[in-house]
Amino acid sequence: MSLLASIPTPILAQAEEPASANSAIGWVVFAVVLIGFGVAVVLNMRRGRKEVGAELELAANRRPYISDEELEGRKLDRTLGFGLVLLAIVGVALPLYWLGEPGRQEGAVETFNEQFIGRGQELYEVGAQCVNCHGPNGVGGAAQTSLLNDRGEFVDTINWQAPALNTVLYRYSAEEVYDILQYGRQQSPMAAWGSKGGGPLTDQQLWNIIDYLETIQLPADEVRAAVDKELADTCAPDDLGKCTLPEAKFATVGEAMFNMGLYTGFAGGAYSCGRCHTAGWSWGDPGQAGGGGLGPSLTNGATVRQFPTFQSQVDFITQGAVTGKAYGAYGQAGDGTMPGFGLNPNAEEEGSLMKPDQVMYTEAQIRAVVEYERGL
Ligand code: HEC
Ligand code: HEC
Numbered sequence: 001m002s003l004l005a006s007i008p009t010p011i012l013a014q015a016e017e018p019a020s021a022n023s024a025i026g027w028v029v030f031a032v033v034l035i036g037f038g039v040a041v042v043l044n045m046r047r048g049r050k051e052v053g054a055e056l057e058l059a060a061n062r063r064p065y066i067s068d069e070e071l072e073g074r075k076l077d078r079t080l081g082f083g084l085v086l087l088a089i090v091g092v093a094l095p096l097y098w099l100g101e102p103g104r105q106e107g108a109v110e111t112f113n114e115q116f117i118g119r120g121q122e123l124y125e126v127g128a129q130c131v132n133c134h135g136p137n138g139v140g141g142a143a144q145t146s147l148l149n150d151r152g153e154f155v156d157t158i159n160w161q162a163p164a165l166n167t168v169l170y171r172y173s174a175e176e177v178y179d180i181l182q183y184g185r186q187q188s189p190m191a192a193w194g195s196k197g198g199g200p201l202t203d204q205q206l207w208n209i210i211d212y213l214e215t216i217q218l219p220a221d222e223v224r225a226a227v228d229k230e231l232a233d234t235c236a237p238d239d240l241g242k243c244t245l246p247e248a249k250f251a252t253v254g255e256a257m258f259n260m261g262l263y264t265g266f267a268g269g270a271y272s273c274g275r276c277h278t279a280g281w282s283w284g285d286p287g288q289a290g291g292g293g294l295g296p297s298l299t300n301g302a303t304v305r306q307f308p309t310f311q312s313q314v315d316f317i318t319q320g321a322v323t324g325k326a327y328g329a330y331g332q333a334g335d336g337t338m339p340g341f342g343l344n345p346n347a348e349e350e351g352s353l354m355k356p357d358q359v360m361y362t363e364a365q366i367r368a369v370v371e372y373e374r375g376l
Contacts, residue, residue, distance in 0.1 A: 120212025140164030140268025254372025
């Protein structure tokens with residue numbers, strides 16, 4: 001059965017940028033000055049023509065000027081005083097301006113950042129309607145879509161889990177998120193949004209969205225608490241990592257993590273592995289666990305062959321696939337789709353709001369899931 005679904009793409013409500021008010025005012029001032037200059041020239045020429053021949057009497061230097069007494073007294077004082085005031089203004093204002101300059105630059109950067117974040121939020125909520133599938137503030141949700149068979153015939157209407165984005169920068173670098181937005185996810189309701197992938201948004205708009213996403217990433221302790229609660233509700237693990245709930249659908253912490261959100265919709269499956277490695281997982285109809293979907297099959301000892309040692313597999317899950325870098329014994333260079341679960345790729349970035357403790361899984365959880373995978 002083909003998983004290809006018809007994808008409802010929201011219509012973009014893209015507003016034209018209004019011409020900046022500053023440039024409008026600039027043009028008005030320019031027009032006033034130009035007209036004023038023209039008027040002055042015309043008036044001057046007309047006056048000059050009337051007074052032809054009268055230059056001798058009218059010339060400024062032929063009129064008697066004020067007396068020496070006044071010239072060297074009040075007038076001189078006034079001129080010198082005026083000069084002093086100007087000097088004081090320059091002497092005080094320039095250092096003041098200089099002192100304020102770093103603050104002004106910071107303010108400008110901040111204003112730009114706020115503008116970018118605001119535009120990103122607008123796109124997320126209105127312009128591109130990411131909110132419809134990924135939920136308000138990126139809490140996760142679902143996309144209603146049609147399941148088609150190999151011949152493209154309608155099979156069923158399904159709800160395809162859309163992962164929470166309020167931890168997306170825990171697991172993907174900003175560049176990887178950019179690539180996902182640019183090209184979308186093939187054979188899923190996640191469309192290509194960037195112009196390079198045939199979508200409606202410019203690079204600038206994609207980066208604005210990522211700027212916005214950065215501001216909605218959850219604090220690490222909230223994530224830990226939410227995952228712990230989900231584990232307690234669906235598994236209630238004992239000290240050995242076995243599930244103790246009588247009605248638990250999973251046997252171990254590893255299996256529960258691999259499938260986190262499968263029956264509950266928790267965070268749109270963002271913490272799970274099954275959404276990529278088990279066909280049908282995302283719409284609640286999972287096939288063979290780890291049998292392969294967007295990600296490769298992990299069954300029949302596939303991961304033991306790929307990662308001869310337990311630790312090398314732990315390292316891979318911790319970091320995820322790095323775009324263009326080969327992994328394991330025979331892993332081809334990945335495209336960065338496999339997220340990292342134990343390292344925050346954005347924490348070291350300059351100016352990033354992300355912290356190194358903002359990671360998807362604890363080390364113990366990674367080990368539990370690796371143990372589960374190696375038995376698939
Ligand atoms: C029609 C519903 C829909 C819309 C609209 C939508 N997405 Fe998605 N998105 C999805 C689904 C479903 C997935 C998961 C696809 C899969 O199973 O691989 C996804 C995946 C993603 C991912 C990858 C997350 C991960 O952890 O794998 C990112 C990032 C993302 N979307 C961001 C966005 C942004 C930003 C927008 C708005 C520009 C958006 N999406 C609009 C449905 C949608
Ligand atoms: C968003 C989709 C996605 C999620 C979620 C995901 N993976 Fe993957 N995984 C992939 C893809 C795609 C690859 C192939 C490498 C690549 O191109 O990035 C992969 C590769 C792997 C491999 C190597 C398999 C091989 O034989 O080459 C292992 C092991 C693995 N993933 C385990 C996990 C575990 C464990 C989790 C959950 C903690 C997980 N994956 C979550 C997409 C995903």
